[in-house]
Amino acid sequence: MTISKSGLAALLLVGLLAACGGSPSKESTGEYIDDTALTAKVKAAFVKDDEVKAANIKVETFKGTVQLSGFADSRAEIDRAVRTASQVPGVKAVTNDIRLKQ
Template structure:
């Protein structure tokens, strides 16, 4: 009986370690908290762009990974691209903005 309890404790410990390791972030993967934070940043950037009458939010895609925002899609002018980047940079929590917007 004593060995069985020790074995169960060992298995429980392994389970805890495995589940915590699954939540850890790495260079290419986000933790659950980072994913949620990035989702909030993406929403804030989209809202900022949507609130600007000079930009068409449906033409600009926003993705965030570990605080780095990627803007892609099409804009009507270089000024619109610069405006979108500027709005994204002003969002609190954004570490960097990568501009992949294409002027059509």
């Protein structure tokens, strides 16, 4: 069986496009870029907010769901961080793993 140059190019293109696709446990290339931008927007919102200590809260995003972790000085700070993150355009959900400092 002989494959022409155009047939080979088509097969390579299909393979590349399939590699860029996402799955339930893996982001597509576009989703990764979108999530990176969301993470940056949430962090920027924390920096602008005087009630949230941005340096103490880690932000990770997967398929539009933002996960917050780290430590806060008060329950009010935790609530404010969750509320602030959820108000960023594009955020689908917020998972709160922020712990209260003892």
